[in-house]
Amino acid sequence: MIRLHLPQPLSAGAALVPSLDQSRYLTQVMRLKLGDAVLVFNGQDGEWRCVLSDILKKGVVLKAEAQVRPQTIGPDVHLLMAVVKKSAMEFAVEKATELGVRHIRPMLTARTQGHHLRLDRLDAIAIESAEQTGRMDLPVIDDPAKLADVLEGWDPGRRLMFCDETGGAPVVKALSALEDSGRPWAILIGPEGGFSPQERERLRALPFTTAVSLGPRVLRADTAAVAALTLWQAAVGDWER
Amino acid sequence: MIRLHLPQPLSAGAALVPSLDQSRYLTQVMRLKLGDAVLVFNGQDGEWRCVLSDILKKGVVLKAEAQVRPQTIGPDVHLLMAVVKKSAMEFAVEKATELGVRHIRPMLTARTQGHHLRLDRLDAIAIESAEQTGRMDLPVIDDPAKLADVLEGWDPGRRLMFCDETGGAPVVKALSALEDSGRPWAILIGPEGGFSPQERERLRALPFTTAVSLGPRVLRADTAAVAALTLWQAAVGDWER
Incomplete structure (x- = not known):
């Protein structure tokens, strides 16, 4: 129907x-x-x-x-996604909506290229994805913000899973060990070209971050977003209930 | 470069x-x-x-x-993907290649719609994906085959992870419990509309299958393929090494 x-x-x-x-x-x-x-x-x-x-x-x-x-709502997980080219951004929004993300926050990082973001188009994609996959709410999609500013004002009660292409903990073990079910989370995905050394150093030093590895192969930013959200849902979110 | x-x-x-x-x-x-x-x-x-x-x-x-x-090769995992519409099939091939799948086998199931498959186009997508993400080999992409025939001739040494939208074991626990690292695997993704009750019954009765759940939300077939392959790589494949 x-x-x-x-x-x-x-x-x-x-x-x-x-x-x-x-x-x-x-x-x-x-x-x-x-x-x-x-x-x-x-x-x-x-x-x-x-x-x-x-x-x-x-x-x-x-x-x-x-x-x-009845109304239902998924776990409290945000996707902080470095702004990437249009097709990858649209793909990430469509799939993150299917995977139950609550909030999508486009990020400007040191290596973000100047891609134009059409928020009305991203909203329309999220609505269509929610309509077609039976979801009962819509993710909120923000205007782009600078990663540095967002980290400055971070609520330390929200954990940040930081996908580090230079190597982090094996993700399933890292997440399962936290036993953090029910706590608010966010997932941070870098741009093509990754985070700058300064960004990476800062992220690793913050008390609320968990650096994880998404395996030995290079993943595009949109693929990394889907993979990370999947793993989070399966290990900490509502897939195991 | x-x-x-x-x-x-x-x-x-x-x-x-x-x-x-x-x-x-x-x-x-x-x-x-x-x-x-x-x-x-x-x-x-x-x-x-x-x-x-x-x-x-x-x-x-x-x-x-x-x-x-030097040459490297990823884990021995196949993707058995019910034939779905062109854009979803192309997307699944692109992302499965990034995620290190060794062999992609398009499947005809009871509820597969008659989508035409252009194998030359899928091969080109796999090549581009391998080129751009640093992969050292290409996945093999087969002609479509009937699921029933493929199960008939199945090598019982290869485990089959069967993503059952009617409910299976929580996937991380199910895969981690198997401790099956190094064994050949395949991942089976159904078409839009899912497997028929007869197919599901047959799959569940086979000794080499593991039925898993991909969470409480409906996932499109292409999203399910990416999610399942990610979870497999993270739990049984080469992401934890």
Whole structure:
């Protein structure tokens, strides 16, 4: 069944107004008729079965019938991702959303190239990924920020897994040893070309970081993001429950 | 430095003839001049520093100077990937190559849709991925085969990690408990829509399979392939050494 994210509140009988693009998608692409059902979530009220109750010139109206799944939220893990080229950034956002990341924070590091970031496009990719893979909320995607500034204002209660291509602890052993289930985390992925020696030194000296290795092969930044988030979910997140 | 895969034997002084496309890439895209160096690997003789020794109408000639890295080979792990749509298949091949898969075997399962597979295109993606991420060999990519036939002729010495979206053992615990380092493995990823109940029952009954769960969220087939291969490398492969 079609799944849509809408920002409106969901309750029995509520009338929902999708965007014009969503309306066109429902009636012109998916050819829905009056009375056909779709699933709707808004990130707060769970997943609702809704039916197409009106087709107007300015879009369709959906009527919320019943909640079919309660709201859930994944573990508290952020992805701090150095800004990389467009296709890799989009890929990382799509896959990190599937893997349940709560917050995506694009980072400017010493070796970040000046790639332009279209946040509206990244948001749209996250929404589509959440819609298609059954997720009940959306990740928040921030404006780019400087890594140095972010580390300066870091909440020390949040652990930072730092993927160090020059070598760190074997990741499964490192994470399993922490037994840190339930604690907030973040995962930091460097740009093509890696972190500068100064950045690496600073990161390793911080009390909340865990340096891990992602194996003996070179991984592209987007692949490293997916691999690191997978390992985190499997070892510390909600995969083992 | 530019890295190229060439099928020719590599030894000191050997003259190498890249394809016309590769020659154009070197001289027209990357603007290399006579005497400029590139890295070349062929999957057998390690990585060699070569210099551009001739620019002819029908392409360039490279001269092998010295081996800079010895040949290495990753763990013996195959990816059995149900055929999915083109973009997901290409993505899975690119990322599985980065993650060190040795053999990619496209599978036809009960719920596989009739997607056309361009093996030449998948080979080209694997080569580019190996070139760009420093890998010393290429994965072999097979023609599609029926899952039922492949299981029929299975070598029982090779373990099969079967990613079961209806639930399996938590993957890190399951793999770590096996302590199976060094043994040949394969990872099986189902199509959109998953395995049929009959396929699942058969897979679970086979003595060489380990059913694992990839967490509580729905993953697309390509994401599942990357996640499963990552976890396998981290828990049983060469990431912990």
